Amino acid sequence: MPLPMDPLQMVHSGPRKKRPRQMGTSMVSPPHDIKFQDLVLYILEKKMGTTRRAFLMELARRKGFRVENELSDSITHIVAENNSGSEVLEWLQVQNIKASSQLELLDVSWLIESMGAGKPVEMTGKHQLVRRDYSASPNPELQKTPPLAVKKISQYACQRRTTLNNCNHIFTDAFEVLAENYEFRENEVFCLAFMRAASVLKSLPFTIISMKDTEGIPCLGDKVKCVIEEIIEDGESSEVKAVLNDERYQSFKLFTSVFGVGLKTSEKWFRMGFRTLSKIKSDKTLKFTPMQKAGFLYYEDLVSCVTRAEAEAVGVLVKEAVWAFLPDAFVTMTGGFRRGKKIGHDVDFLITSPGSTDEDEEQLLPKVINLWERKLHHQRVDSGKCSQQDGKTWKAIRVDLVMCPYERRAFALLGWTGSRQFERDLRRYATHERKMMLDNHALYDKTKKIFLKAESEEEIFAHLGLDYLEPWERNA
Template sequence: MDLSFPTIFLLPAHFEADELPELESQIPTLTYDINEASIVLGKVAKKARAVLELRSRKLLTEEVQSAPHNGEEDGGFGGNTEAIDDSVVRVVRLEWFTDSLAQGKVLPVSDYLVYQGRKKAPTSGQPVSKAEGILKRAREDDTGSRPSSQHQRPARVRRPHLAQESTSEHERAMTLPPLPDYLHKQYSCQRPTPLNAPNSAFIEQLKKMRTLRTLESDEVGVRAYSTSIAAVAAYPYLFSSVSEVARLPGCGPKIEELYKQWRDNDCLDDVREAASTERMRVLLLFYEIWGVGAKTAHDFYSRGWRDLDDIVEFGWSEITRVQQIGVKYYEELQEKVPRAEVEAIANTILEHANEKHEGFQMVIVGGYRRGKASSGDVDVILSHPDPLVTEFFIGEMVRRLEKAQYISHTLTISDANSERGQAAIAWKGEGSKAGGGFDTLDKAMVVWQDPNWDKTKAAKNPNPHRRVDIIISPWKTVGCAVVGWTGGTTFERDLRRYCKKVKGLKFDSSGVRRRGDGGEWVDLESDADGNPAPDMLTAEKRVFENLGLEWRPPEERCTG
């Protein structure tokens, strides 16, 4: 049953990491711009907290006392969403939405209302700096009205003003190609997403907008942009009109507006302004240093540092060893690694592994496997059919490569998987803080430099330093490891969501466990007779098959 919800903004506070995106996917009228919302929904119970949440998002209000009403006229939107007063916003407990779903009708908000206020224009004050203005707009962007579902009604959102389309544009909009069936599917792991998408130039601009959100530590915004980027990347046609954009899941009014802006100017205003603003330029510079995240970039800036020389002169003793290495080799680590060099590094690693124990297999994963002409780093997964060989082998691997002078610096090394008996990470229940993803397999993150060069031409090694990740997986779950390290970020995020929501499983690069029932391990990679896969790529294909997913070659997992 389609429910006529008003436009809803979801407060992210107090939700678990996996809980929030699942709830977002159930809200057909979701907006990421609080100024558009009639209902602000969240885990909030006190009026003071509700006012604080609104104020922190630059939405100023004047409290409106509830008047006695009945039926659907009590501001509860009990079926009549056309009579909404756009000037009033209501903060409502989460139970209003879940109870409405359970009862199959939009319930009045009176029993769930925490606060209601009339929107006020911002008061004039001190002028806002250019950089602050950029981050404010990035923070307030609406990157998509809602996730896609072929059973959901279109979201009732207030669209920003768009210039009128020309007659030719309108004619194109009337003859658009049919939307592929796979774009009606909710999870990006169910869609083919090629490396060279027709709208790749626009996607690059959206990625830069996502970085602005990242620098504000706005996880909701980052996720919203990621959803939009994945949908645009999966669309097989070059956009021909503004209205064409709105057909895609996660691409609401803001993405339409950004597309028009990009089409008319070849750039987005916020991206251009960020490039010309000192504060943003410096934050982006610091954010590119290996070992520096958004929070640390802001910390460096707040100390008065404005470039790498400032870090060296004023803060060298205060930053971590990993950050020191990131600064020291900044320019080299920014260089992309050509495919031929990626292959040479990987083959060297495999050669040294087989010198110790014959029978190792290897897959180069990451961007290389998705087909990129060059990579930011080199990711290699090693495995061996004998579990005794892979157990605690990562330390031996690093020592051998250090002795051969290929590894100049070891950044981090972990044998967490061996410490738990090379088993899939334990299932500890919903809401647990158990680790996942990249941190669950034995691995080493290192700086690599080829020690071989013509010493008659140069006294010092001229070969560039490269970032290399060496991952060791036990054979019985190596297919999960390859899947978990191959896809784009949104592909991997949605694969975990799909496993949770559709299959009742917890996917991890170390293996799969059932949610509940003791959290037992699920063997996705052996054949019907219990025989292990003969090679790593067969194991990977069996993971797709046994999860009920259509096989997607690595070149179709480029969600950005």
């Protein structure tokens, strides 16, 4: 399936080839709707270069900004790259243009952030090349802002706030395809490399539009940067294109979409020459596990997305069943839905009870499943022939139920909320930076040789010396 292409992130497409150098900046381009009438931008070519300037002009126009080819009195914002405020003012003097109090001199970071947001963002000190008050004097003393401070980006997802607002889909989608392909080939090193790269780009508040934008960003190795550069130049990655067309990748992607089928089974089926699910299901020599049988039986339901409304409806059924046996139990939806996602592929629930015994915890899930099986049996008996005539009126959804002791609920809640990469980095951080061991059950301090207690997720973050991140900030 082809990767989605956002016009903000892609101008060129097609096969990689050497392009002729553009002469001049007055390029003819199709008209774009202007959304922000009060802003008139001029992008300075000085220190930027002709090609990058033309590239940024086209991107900005596609996002609804009015960008002029030539300098005039109507310009309200001048955008520059690698220029100080005094350098831009000197350039304006050479052009015989007076810098009025209404003219904003801005670093290109403002334009990049604005394009990523789809609207002009607030101009702050980090964006403004000069701070000035022209009303005070005809020859004001111009105060330059400090050099643009590049905030250090952590290599750990647990030190980055990652919302669902991903400004770099065109790159992260590509990385996830490559990571999945390496996972299918059991190459853990490259799989993790691309997963970490995707994770860090998801946390960025701006869109990467040049290789210069990648400077200082961790987890971007040479192999990753090659993919980024090709996407910037061509709008797509030839490596991703090859993977999506690869028979082995397509087969593994299809086989693992069946509930209960992992890499070993996929490898076995691929080596046996299978390429379609219909051939696998009809083969009499194959034996399937109970999970795989369910996976084939309800395949269309299980591969379709679960909506938040469906997840909440399942939550009502889960709570009703759990409270029939443990009336004081807490039932919390975890996973992607707790992180703010609107759709998912399954629903996870954490169950804990302050008054439960070890025996209660061991017996709860079998009791709940038995209750549902009895209800399902009665429904089938009651419906009789009508169900056969009317067809299936329900949807199969994968539900994960997790029971944990009440005193360990904070660790279980943190572990089951995700995302997967966030949890990996959180544990990696605990091990390498704090000399601690963290899992879904406990936090152990190897230096003090004690288990650290926690009543909430906030306390676990505090033990690790981390700023607390809300669940919706953990979409790494």
